[in-house]
Amino acid sequence: MNKFQRNSKFRHPNSKTEKAFLQPTFRWLVGIWILIVGICGHAVAAPYIEYLYPAGAQQNRTMEITLGGRSLEGASEVWVSGSGVTGKVLEVNMPTEAQIREARKRDEVAAQTARVRLTISPDAEPGIRDLRVMATAGLSNRFRFEIGKLPEVSEKEPNGHLADAQQLPALPVVVNGQITNADRDFFRFSARAGQQILIEVKARAIKSYLADAVPGWFQPRIVLYNSEGDRLAEADDFRFDPDPVMFFKAPADGDYIVEIWDAVSRGRDDLVYRMKIGELPYVTDIFPLGAPRGVMHHRFVARGINLPGKKADWICDVSDRQPGISEISFTLENGEKTNARPIEISELPEVPEYEPNNAQRQAQRVLTPVIINGRIDKPGDIDVFTFSAKAGDKLVIDVMARRLGSPLDARIVLGPQKLLGKTPTADDVKDERFGLITHHADPRLAHTFTQDGDYFVHLSDTQGKGGVEYAYRLSIAPQQPDFELRVMPDNLSVPAGGNVVVQLKSIRIDDYNGPIRLSTEGLPPGFELAGAEVKAGKNQTILTLSAPLDAKPGVYKPLFRAEAEIDGKTVTHKANVAEELMQAFFYYHTVPVEQGYLVVTPASPFRVEVMRPADAGPLELTLGKECEIPVRIIRDPNYRPPVAAPQPPKAKTGAGTKGKATAKKKTTSKNKSAGAGKNAGKKNAKKPAKKQQPQSAAKVPIRVMASRGGKGMIVEVAVIEAGATEGVVKVRCTNEKMVGEEGVFIIEATQRFRGQKTSSLAPALPFKVLPAEDGEPVNLVRDPSEKKNQPKK
Secondary structure, three states: OOOOOOOOOOEOOOOOOOOOOOOOHHHHHHHHHHHHHHOOOOOOOOOEEEEOOOOOOOOEEEEEEEEEEOOOOOOOOOEEEEOEEEEEEEEEEOHHHHHHHHHHHHHOOOOOEEEEEEEEEEOOOOOEEEEEEEOOOOEOOOOEEEEEEOEEEOOOOOOOHHHEEEEEEOEEEEEEEEOOOOEEEEEEEEOOOOEEEEEEEOOOOOOOOOOOOOOOOOOOOEEEEOOOOEEEEEOOOEEEEEEEEEEEEEOEEEEEEEEEEEOOOOOOOOEEEEEEEOOOEEEEEEOOEEEOOOOOOOEEEEEOOOHHHHHHHHEEOOOOOOOEEEOOOOEEEOOOEOOOEEEEOOOOEEEEEOOOOHHHHHHHOOOOOEEEEOOOOOOOOEEEEEEEOOOOOEEEEEEEHHHHOOOOOOEEEEEEEHHHHHEEEEEEOOOOOOOOOOOOOOOEEEEEEEOEEEEEEEEEEOOOOOOOEEEEEEEEOOOOEEEEEEOOOOOOEEEEHHHHEEEEEEEEEEOOOOOEEEEOOOOOOOOOEEEHHHHHHHHEEEEEOOOOOOOOEEOOOOOOEEEEEEOOOOEEOOEEEEEEEOOOOOOOEEEEEEOOEEEOOOOOOOEEEEEEOOOOOOOOOOOOOOEEEEEEEEOOOOOOOOOOOOOOOOOOHHHHHHHHHHHHHOHHHHHHHHHHHHHHHHHHHHOOOOOOOOOOOHHOOEEEEOOOOOOEEEEEEEEOOOOOOOEEEEEEOOOHHOOEEEEEEEEEEEEEOOOOEEEEEEEEEEEEOOOOOOOOOOOOOHHHHHHHHOOOO
């Protein structure tokens, strides 16, 4: 298969010596990038990584990888989280005409490619890293890159049939492959009789979502054959995870062949996989799924293959873990580590489930608050628990199972009906904190009790399934109002003296509905947030982050904090930087990243500001009434626009065309005189003079507008001509539903010159919409979307 080569350069930010400031070790490289940005001086889309191939490497290796994406021009740096990885950009390649044509057939945009040489140190920590590219347009999105300990090989064509299966070296091994042109890849390996062989594929674990494909991710499928071509086993997932995992016991010494392809029969450069094959330990499930905070010796029972027995007991110290979800792996006697499994650390008392508890008369009594560690250990099993509640108590009944890797699709029923008057139930409840889960199968039920008494919780699997792996953590506790905050995007870019738009998304827990404030740490003085609050009752907002005019261009690592008042106490959390990913054209998921970055570029040739006092408060918009926003443009007198590149000469006319033109000139005098009167006026008429294009950006008008105000906002743009500095943006709210609402305007000034767009933002301008004044006529404009839905007359 054709592997497009790519380029980039790795550098890991050192959090100890550079908490937020530019690293001295690569300042000269960033200086080159700053020079490029300063020369270009126009707004373009940020670099975007669509795939890496291969998407991982073994420790203590130097290798080349291919990176595919968009806006990769001028790629100068590649950053990777963690330590122990360095690299060098070798080249950036634009797509060929053939690749562009093929992409058009698929209604796609052909990717650029970059070739990168990476060096992974012997002590580089194994696991998933975030990799980014620094290019002319700024810092890219992150892409997952895995560091491992096992030997690795890359797929080689032709290997599209059983007879052409690629011979692999001795196991264990990691195979890197790519499904292009809807092909299939076959690999041959040797195994001994009785060996428990693991075949684990990582595809969605590398690229979580495909924005332009259904179901929204690469869906690999694997089939295992013996040397005669007989099918032995197949898999296309592991429980609810789309990445397949297969276990098989080799029946005899000999060769075996594994086939992998996309179950939807697609082929694309970004269908990249890593397939691990070998007699390796693998934990399929653990019990319990968590532990109380502060426990030094907690017993976990693990099941899987190539473990010490059918199940293995491990005593683990979890005393240093904070409440929440983390991962745990286990170490074998030979020093080998198992795969990681998620666990939850809680601050509530915990008890185990005891059988029999399949009916109300056998219900296990618990004292609240409590977390019960249990299992639906066979198909059709129901676990019943009883607890006491008083009138006025508001308890939350929550099941953690799918969020902790359990296949349980839980359902809870609250009883008895004679006390409740109804039968409250809960099944699938979406938890926005888990952006990588697409089937939210964990139930959550909040209930306010009106009578004193004993109540029952019935817990079962909605599909009637069960087994030792169907574990859960059932929490019965009072409400604990809380919140989480996501900051997007994770690769902000702002010019010195300018502003950048920041999006906030709040995840409210247990009915917390108050305001949430955002602050930033780790930036030099002068950086400021404007409008940094999610209003009460709202789940998202936008704001701006401003950089001082003397901000040093480079890469910074800001830290964000979220703060709110809950039950009279100030609660502070880390605000997680996140990326927003699209799945299958329609669905959006917010996924936290390890570290966000802020790129400061050289100052723009002009800045825009709103001519209002800083303490003026929100702009008051009366419904239907025009409001003026005075703005000012501040031009940089020292800015020098880039010199226009010389235009290539027009192509000369070919010989055949020239002959035709000559033939047309050969006309008889009769024809000339006949046409003279008809065309004389046209020949003698003066051609209109061509409009002179301005030779300097200083002579090009700047347009200023207000955006992000919401539906029903009519905006009149201010055009500030050359030589002028002030103008007025006019806005009018025509949406009655916005009365009483608050929001922010983003004031943006743009200028287009020589095919380039330069833009500048002012700090976010807050506003609120007031009702129309009594007796004043209100000119409301119907929403254009409503107009479209009206039947034609």
